[in-house]
Amino acid sequence: MPHGISPEPLFGGQPVLDFKSGVSRRSFLRGAAVVGVGSSLALGGLTSLASPAGAATMGSGGSDDASDIDILNYALTLEYLESDFYDRGLAAGILSGRDLELVAPIAVHEAAHVEALLATLQSLGETPVSKPNFQYPDGTFGDRDTFLGTAQRFEEFGVSAYHGQVAKVDNYDILAAAASIAGVESRHAAILSQLTGRRPFPGPFEYPAPMSVILQAAGGFIAGGA
Amino acid sequence: MAITRRSLAKGAAVAIPAVVAVNMLGTKFLGAQSGDFEDDIDVLNYALTLEYLEAEFYRQGNGAGLLEGLEAEYLSQVGADENVHVYSLKSVIQTLGADPVDPPCVDFGPAFGSRESFLETAYVFENLGVQAYLGAAGFITDKSILQAAAGIYGVEARHAAVIGNLLDKPAEGGVYMGAFETPLPRSEVLAAATPFLGGDNCKIALS
Numbered sequence: 300m301p302h303g304i305s306p307e308p309l310f311g312g313q314p315v316l317d318f319k320s321g322v323s324r325r326s327f328l329r330g331a332a333v334v335g336v337g338s339s340l341a342l343g344g345l346t347s348l349a350s351p352a353g354a355a356t357m358g359s360g361g362s363d364d365a366s367d368i369d370i371l372n373y374a375l376t377l378e379y380l381e382s383d384f385y386d387r388g389l390a391a392g393i394l395s396g397r398d399l400e401l402v403a404p405i406a407v408h409e410a411a412h413v414e415a416l417l418a419t420l421q422s423l424g425e426t427p428v429s430k431p432n433f434q435y436p437d438g439t440f441g442d443r444d445t446f447l448g449t450a451q452r453f454e455e456f457g458v459s460a461y462h463g464q465v466a467k468v469d470n471y472d473i474l475a476a477a478a479s480i481a482g483v484e485s486r487h488a489a490i491l492s493q494l495t496g497r498r499p500f501p502g503p504f505e506y507p508a509p510m511s512v513i514l515q516a517a518g519g520f521i522a523g524g525a
Numbered sequence: 526m527a528i529t530r531r532s533l534a535k536g537a538a539v540a541i542p543a544v545v546a547v548n549m550l551g552t553k554f555l556g557a558q559s560g561d562f563e564d565d566i567d568v569l570n571y572a573l574t575l576e577y578l579e580a581e582f583y584r585q586g587n588g589a590g591l592l593e594g595l596e597a598e599y600l601s602q603v604g605a606d607e608n609v610h611v612y613s614l615k616s617v618i619q620t621l622g623a624d625p626v627d628p629p630c631v632d633f634g635p636a637f638g639s640r641e642s643f644l645e646t647a648y649v650f651e652n653l654g655v656q657a658y659l660g661a662a663g664f665i666t667d668k669s670i671l672q673a674a675a676g677i678y679g680v681e682a683r684h685a686a687v688i689g690n691l692l693d694k695p696a697e698g699g700v701y702m703g704a705f706e707t708p709l710p711r712s713e714v715l716a717a718a719t720p721f722l723g724g725d726n727c728k729i730a731l732s
Contacts, residue, residue, distance in 0.1 A: 401690070404697045411704035458679060465675045466668040475708075478662055478675060482655055482682040482706035489683035490690060490700060499687045500602045503609035504676030 365510065367473050368420070370464050372428040373510060374477065375416040377460055381453065382409035383433045388450065391440035398443065398494060402450070405487050412480050419476065444495070451495045454488035456516065459508035466507075481505075561711040562664040566618060570626040571711065572674065573614040575657055577628045578718060579650050580607040581730035582636070586647065589637040596640075596691055600647070603684050610677050611732070617670065630727035634720075644692050651685035652702065653709070653717050654678075660708035682706065 365373070385406035388394075394402055420427040440446050461481035468474040489499040562568045583604030592600055618625045636646040658678035665671045689700040697703070 400696045401700065404701050407697075408701065408704040415705075462672075462675060462679065466672045471663055475659075475663060476705075478659060478678070479705040479707070481675070481679060482659065483701065483704060485679035485682040486686035486701050489686045493687055493690060498602075499599065500606060500680065500683055503606040503613075503680060504673065505679035507672060507676065 365464075365467060367468055367470050368423065368425050370468055370477075371416055371420050371423075371425075371473065373464070374461070374480075375413065375420065376428055376431065377457055377513075378409055378412040378416060379430050380433060381457060382406065382413050383430075384435070384450070384453065385409055387435070388440050388446045391446070393440065393443050393446060398447070401490055401494065402447070405450075408483055408487070412483075415476065415480070419473065447491060447495050451488070451491035451497055454484060454491050455501075456508075456513060457484045458488050459506045460510075460513045462505045462507035463509045463513065562661060565665055565667050565670050566621060566623045568661045568664050568674070569614055569618050569621075569623075569670065571661060572658065572677070573611065573618065574626055574629055575654055575714070575718065576607055576610040576614055576677075577730040577732070578631055578721060579654065580604065580611045581628075581631050581728075582633055582647070582650060582721075583607055584731060585633060586637055586643045589643065591637065591640045591643050599687060599691070600644075603647070603651075603688070606680055606684070610680075613673065613677075615732070617673065628730035628732045629722050630724075630729050631721050632724045632727040641692070644688055648685065648688045648692060648694075649717075651681055651688055653714060654681040655685055655702075655706055656709035657711075657714040659706050660710055660714065662708075 385402070389399075389403060389406055417427050438445055439449055458481065461477060461484060464477065465474070465481075468477060485505060491497075492499040492501075562571065583600065587597075587601055587604050615625045633646065636642050655678060658674055658681065662671065662674055662678070665674060685702075686700050692699075694700055
């Protein structure tokens with residue numbers, strides 16, 4: 300497999316993300332609409348794209364209609380989710396030693412990413428998507444292996460989500476900020492893979508997944524559906 | 526509101542509020558310096574030189590028999606990644622009708638004297654690579670080249686983190702370098718790489 304994305308839906312396909320308002324949900328999903336979520340691209344199909352060329356084509360293909368603001372809101376939503384996920388996982392007190400030492404900063408990073416994206420959207424005079432409610436399948440934070448295993452898959456999604464937008468961002472300052480975040484997500488993904496006995500280096504290039512693929516996978520955990 | 530690489534490189538006013546730049550955490554591509562790169566080919570050849578250096582480093586280091594088990598597997602994969610980066614960058618440059626730079630003549634000194642010095646040097650290279658790519662990315666105009674460069678950059682970040690962890694570095698400031706990666710300008714990257722380039726005993730990196 301050329302990348303770290305697992306073909307199974309995150310969180311067992313259970314809804315974990317519940318937008319407080321239809322406006323926020325639509326804002327998050329606007330990018331999905333323009334790239335046609337649900338119309339194609341079963342996740343399993345990703346695994347056949349073995350070449351970097353294929354991956355790049357996929358990442359940069361499709362509609363360019365998602366604006367930088369859409370992309371920032373998309374990133375913000377994923378960061379909200381990551382931040383919430385790690386806060387809950389750490390609060391469960393199931394990690395210790397080096398595990399804890401390596402995961403605790405991740406929660407700090409995700410919170411900083413949320414703040415940075417919020418500030419950026421506000422600086423641009425835009426209203427950021429509001430923080431959704433989240434719910435997780437029972438047992439997600441019940442033990443170390445489940446928590447870290449979910450985190451690992453989650454981080455791989457985050458990495459691919461960022462890389463899927465690289466070629467679509469117009470504003471180079473926004474791109475710079477997104478890139479500086481994406482590199483950190485790559486570090487997280489690699490460390491969590493190492494901690495969970497998975498492959499920290501799944502390929503020579505990060506895999507760029509388009510919004511449609513990420514949102515299709517995420518769709519299962521957006522309560523209320525698209 | 527597209528901001529071109531050229532306007533960035535020339536330090537021209539950018540069409541977004543200044544506060545955005547501030548909130549962008551000082552992580553702007555402007556960590557790179559005006560005029561660092563002439564064009565995409567220049568960036569690609571810069572990246573190729575660094576990848577030559579890394580690939581040759583792992584070729585020699587992994588051949589020195591310093592590592593065992595999973596650690597050896599990890600570093601073998603890192604070396605394989607760097608080889609692909611060299612090959613890909615060369616191919617892209619040639620496809621664009623330009624000439625790839627010659628592989629540099631490298632000398633890693635005592636780096637392969639022990640597991641620790643091998644990994645410590647690798648750790649330096651990988652973090653340098655991350656900062657180099659981030660510092661150069663803002664000069665890339667072609668989106669498909671940008672996509673590829675970003676894809677390499679993320680993998681270098683993976684390498685840096687895992688090697689830092691193998692060395693049991695502190696999580697923050699060792700495995701991770703904060704919540705945001707920091708770009709480095711070309712001059713600083715080259716200054717950091719210079720000790721490994723040239724010298725009486727240097728060996729031309731395999732191409």
